[in-house]
Amino acid sequence: MIVDSPQGLFCPGGAFHLDPFGPAQRAVITHAHGDHARAGNASYLCTPHTAALLRRRLGEAAIVETMEYGERRRIGDVVVSFHPAGHMLGSAQVRTEGADGVWVLSGDYKREADPTCAPFEPLKCDVFVTEASYALPIFRWDPPTDVAREIAAWWLSNSRKASLLFCYALGKAQRLLGELAALTDRPAFVHGAVEPFAAVYRAAGVRLLPTRLIEDQRSFAGELILAPITARGTPWMKRFRAFESAFASGLLRIRGTRRRRGFDRGFVISDHADWPGVLRTIRETGAQRVLATHGHRDALVRWLREAGVEAAPIGVAAPPLDPEGT
Amino acid sequence: MRRFAQLYDALDATTSTNAKVAAMQAYFADAPPADSAWGLFFLTGRRLKRLIAPRLLAVWGCERAQVPGWMAEECFSLVGDLAETVALMIDTARAERRARAEPPSLSSLIEGTLLPLRDASEDEKRGAVMALWDSLERREMYLLAKLLTGEMRVGVSETLAIRALAQHAGLPPATVAHRLMGAWEPSAESFAALIRAGASDADVSRPYPFFLASPLEEEPESLGDRVSWLAEWKWDGIRAQIVRRSGGAYLWSRGEELITDRFPDLSGVWAALPEGTVLDGEVLAFEGGAPMPFSVLQRRIGRQKLTERILAEAPAAFMAYDVLEHEGRDLRELSLRERRAILQPLVAERSQRLGLSASIDAPSWEELRALRRGSRERGVEGLMLKRWDSPYRVGRPRGDWWKWKIDPYSIDAVLVYAQPGHGRRATLMTDLTFAVWSEGELVPVAKAYSGLTDEEIDELDRWIRQNTLERFGPVRAVKPVHVFELHFEAIAESTRHKSGIAVRFPRIARWRTDKKPEEADTIESLKALIRSSARGARDRG
Numbered sequence: 106m107i108v109d110s111p112q113g114l115f116c117p118g119g120a121f122h123l124d125p126f127g128p129a130q131r132a133v134i135t136h137a138h139g140d141h142a143r144a145g146n147a148s149y150l151c152t153p154h155t156a157a158l159l160r161r162r163l164g165e166a167a168i169v170e171t172m173e174y175g176e177r178r179r180i181g182d183v184v185v186s187f188h189p190a191g192h193m194l195g196s197a198q199v200r201t202e203g204a205d206g207v208w209v210l211s212g213d214y215k216r217e218a219d220p221t222c223a224p225f226e227p228l229k230c231d232v233f234v235t236e237a238s239y240a241l242p243i244f245r246w247d248p249p250t251d252v253a254r255e256i257a258a259w260w261l262s263n264s265r266k267a268s269l270l271f272c273y274a275l276g277k278a279q280r281l282l283g284e285l286a287a288l289t290d291r292p293a294f295v296h297g298a299v300e301p302f303a304a305v306y307r308a309a310g311v312r313l314l315p316t317r318l319i320e321d322q323r324s325f326a327g328e329l330i331l332a333p334i335t336a337r338g339t340p341w342m343k344r345f346r347a348f349e350s351a352f353a354s355g356l357l358r359i360r361g362t363r364r365r366r367g368f369d370r371g372f373v374i375s376d377h378a379d380w381p382g383v384l385r386t387i388r389e390t391g392a393q394r395v396l397a398t399h400g401h402r403d404a405l406v407r408w409l410r411e412a413g414v415e416a417a418p419i420g421v422a423a424p425p426l427d428p429e430g431t
Numbered sequence: 432m433r434r435f436a437q438l439y440d441a442l443d444a445t446t447s448t449n450a451k452v453a454a455m456q457a458y459f460a461d462a463p464p465a466d467s468a469w470g471l472f473f474l475t476g477r478r479l480k481r482l483i484a485p486r487l488l489a490v491w492g493c494e495r496a497q498v499p500g501w502m503a504e505e506c507f508s509l510v511g512d513l514a515e516t517v518a519l520m521i522d523t524a525r526a527e528r529r530a531r532a533e534p535p536s537l538s539s540l541i542e543g544t545l546l547p548l549r550d551a552s553e554d555e556k557r558g559a560v561m562a563l564w565d566s567l568e569r570r571e572m573y574l575l576a577k578l579l580t581g582e583m584r585v586g587v588s589e590t591l592a593i594r595a596l597a598q599h600a601g602l603p604p605a606t607v608a609h610r611l612m613g614a615w616e617p618s619a620e621s622f623a624a625l626i627r628a629g630a631s632d633a634d635v636s637r638p639y640p641f642f643l644a645s646p647l648e649e650e651p652e653s654l655g656d657r658v659s660w661l662a663e664w665k666w667d668g669i670r671a672q673i674v675r676r677s678g679g680a681y682l683w684s685r686g687e688e689l690i691t692d693r694f695p696d697l698s699g700v701w702a703a704l705p706e707g708t709v710l711d712g713e714v715l716a717f718e719g720g721a722p723m724p725f726s727v728l729q730r731r732i733g734r735q736k737l738t739e740r741i742l743a744e745a746p747a748a749f750m751a752y753d754v755l756e757h758e759g760r761d762l763r764e765l766s767l768r769e770r771r772a773i774l775q776p777l778v779a780e781r782s783q784r785l786g787l788s789a790s791i792d793a794p795s796w797e798e799l800r801a802l803r804r805g806s807r808e809r810g811v812e813g814l815m816l817k818r819w820d821s822p823y824r825v826g827r828p829r830g831d832w833w834k835w836k837i838d839p840y841s842i843d844a845v846l847v848y849a850q851p852g853h854g855r856r857a858t859l860m861t862d863l864t865f866a867v868w869s870e871g872e873l874v875p876v877a878k879a880y881s882g883l884t885d886e887e888i889d890e891l892d893r894w895i896r897q898n899t900l901e902r903f904g905p906v907r908a909v910k911p912v913h914v915f916e917l918h919f920e921a922i923a924e925s926t927r928h929k930s931g932i933a934v935r936f937p938r939i940a941r942w943r944t945d946k947k948p949e950e951a952d953t954i955e956s957l958k959a960l961i962r963s964s965a966r967g968a969r970d971r972g
Binding site: 241244245358359361364365367401404407408411 | 445496499502505522523
């Protein structure tokens with residue numbers, strides 16, 4: 106049902122690609138992050154929220170069809186539907202049903218609660234294609250509300266400095282704004298790359314912390330600023346005279362990662378499934394066969410095989426430097 | 432334990448020295464004295480002996496986490512630190528941990544549980560560790576693993592820890608530093624003694640904190656008038672203090688190790704010194720009026736048993752260059768000129784094995800520069816320049832003592848193996864092995880860890896991962912393509928190295944992107960370096 110191809114994962118029965126990295130006739134997109142939803146495809150199929158986020162990158166001319174969660178559509182010989190993946194606003198698992206039975210491609214997903222998107226929906230299937238970005242036993246996430254409280258406490262403790270929190274501009278930034286909205290209503294400042302996506306989230310009815318752009322502000326003492334990691338070390342930073350810097354990513358669970366990158370603080374918060382999350386999800390799908398992609402797929406495959414589960418790798422192997430923006 | 436873990440995190444979370452000192456000071460104020468004592472023990476870089484082999488800890492961690500060994504290795508290759516890998520694997524959900532018992536205090540953990548494990552059976556050790564894991568948070572599990580494997584390190588310098596304790600006690604840092612010298616044992620009582628007011632210091636064996644020189648980076652003319660400076664040879668031995676008090680004699684290395692017993696051939700030296708004397712100087716292998724290469728002394732240090740033959744091969748001598756205590760009086764506030772005036776008669780003609788590090792006469796910087804060029808032939812590392820008016824300070828303050836070392840040896844070698852570093856560099860390939868040519872093959876001659884910029888490290892790390900030929904555990908054999916200029920301080924023959932050569936303090940000077948691997952040095956050219964450095968020593972002998 107789903108196979109490797111030069112452009113990425115491909116469904117021959119429906120003649121469409123899934124999150125292709127090369128130009129494809131028809132691209133079924135799981136979510137709006139750059140390495141899953143690339144420009145240059147002839148047409149796109151995704152959820153309405155993903156489409157709203159995608160528009161910013163693809164422009165108005167791109168052909169983008171949408172389909173709500175749970176809506177079923179026949180494409181060629183298969184019936185396709187989207188189901189919430191819990192990764193970010195609009196993120197979806199792709200369920201395909203055809204002669205080969207039911208296959209589910211997880212896309213990127215997490216099992217922790219996230220106030221900015223619909224929770225992951227476990228689906229029964231014959232074959233489950235799971236992401237493995239953090240599929241090692243060292244990765245276990247603390248409850249996100251605990252991490253949000255840590256961030257709030259850090260922000261509060263920096264009364265005479267700016268609290269500069271680096272994170273991905275799409276997805277992670279809005280999630281942090283959503284988590285913090287449960288703890289405070291103090292506005293946060295955001296980098297220009299964060300705000301447009303925040304607007305899409307708000308339009309979708311997601312409650313975020315009030316945000317302000319940094320332009321006119323003189324002093325940032327005591328303020329929280331959310332910025333993409335690409336802004337680090339640029340002249341944009343000059344306006345913050347005294348600040349503490351932090352980074353939010355699942356990778357920061359490893360001490361060396363934070364130390365090497367030289368942040369004062371690291372907040373371990375991820376939008377991907379951790380080790381218990383991956384194992385639990387595989388169990389819940391009841392799949393007879395598991396295909397693993399991304400990150401630590403080979404370790405996961407070996408572990409599953411030793412546990413008596415039929416498993417094989419598929420798609421991309423090399424772990425990205427930081428999976429959070431993917 | 433919890434308090435210490437919080438301190439560890441606080442120190443880890445900042446690069447500001449003021450913030451670090453404040454965090455330590457708060458810890459000393461807050462923790463019970465017995466815990467503060469152990470905290471200080473680790474903050475000042477002291478370590479417990481290894482109680483459990485890292486391999487065993489990994490096995491127990493796998494068992495606990497229900498993870499096979501290969502998976503732990505997979506995790507380790509990402510984390511780069513065994514203690515952390517184990518802690519992360521066995522760390523369970525926070526909600527579960529909350530229900531558990533309070534962790535033991537740092538002192539009761541170490542004194543009550545860990546130290547008694549030293550003679551315990553493997554089963555007893557396993558039981559104790561598993562029970563401890565039940566009560567600990569993630570960071571505490573990590574620290575416990577570090578304690579068990581004898582690798583506990585905290586990211587502060589000893590000087591900084593001493594400054595924090597001195598501020599807590601309201602004492603000058605030098606007083607605290609002195610009280611901490613030597614065989615300081617952590618306990619509530621010894622901690623109280625460290626911070627008590629006043630200055631009656633009873634321990635007769637205790638040395639003074641060493642005054643360390645800084646490297647001279649500019650030309651000596653920048654120091655002003657030549658006459659204001661004492662010039663001595665920079666001896667290539669073991670920096671040490673002889674403490675002669677109350678009928679006893681103690682030889683302390685700069686690492687604050689008591690090494691008296693390692694040098695029975697110096698017993699005549701302390702016997703000849705009067706009571707109430709402390710000398711600063713260098714232990715050397717010395718024969719026929721000239722120092723022998725450091726490698727000779729090093730061979731002797733490495734031996735468990737000091738046989739007659741070894742003592743004869745590398746006879747020790749003490750080259751004195753300063754006096755810190757005379758007739759029981761602390762002389763450190765006197766000027767170097769005054770101290771040398773006391774030192775000279777003190778060491779003169781007392782023992783064949785006791786020398787005075789001579790003042791070099793050369794009246795101008797230019798003449799001194801010329802003499803320095805002959806350092807290697809004399810078996811010294813260059814020159815020391817000390818301001819005549821300076822007191823004997825603590826630590827490495829810049830300005831009064833300079834080491835003007837000779838240029839290091841330099842070779843071009845090819846990168847052949849790489850493995851991840853530790854700590855901050857745990858995820859980067861920074862432990863590098865370099866080789867030179869021998870009959871058409873590359874033979875490893877040196878490992879180096881430092882000398883590249885962060886950008887170069889990142890670039891090289893990427894290249895290594897993409898150009899790995901073979902993996903042996905964490906070690907990767909890489910394509911022999913890149914040439915690096917290595918610097919080192921000394922070179923000697925060695926039977927312990929496959930290449931037959933040992934180099935001292937190798938480090939990376941430059942990434943020679945302009946050179947091809949064929950242009951790297953050969954074993955022959957390295958052996959020629961040994962011959963030229965040995966010639967001087969032999970000619971004088």
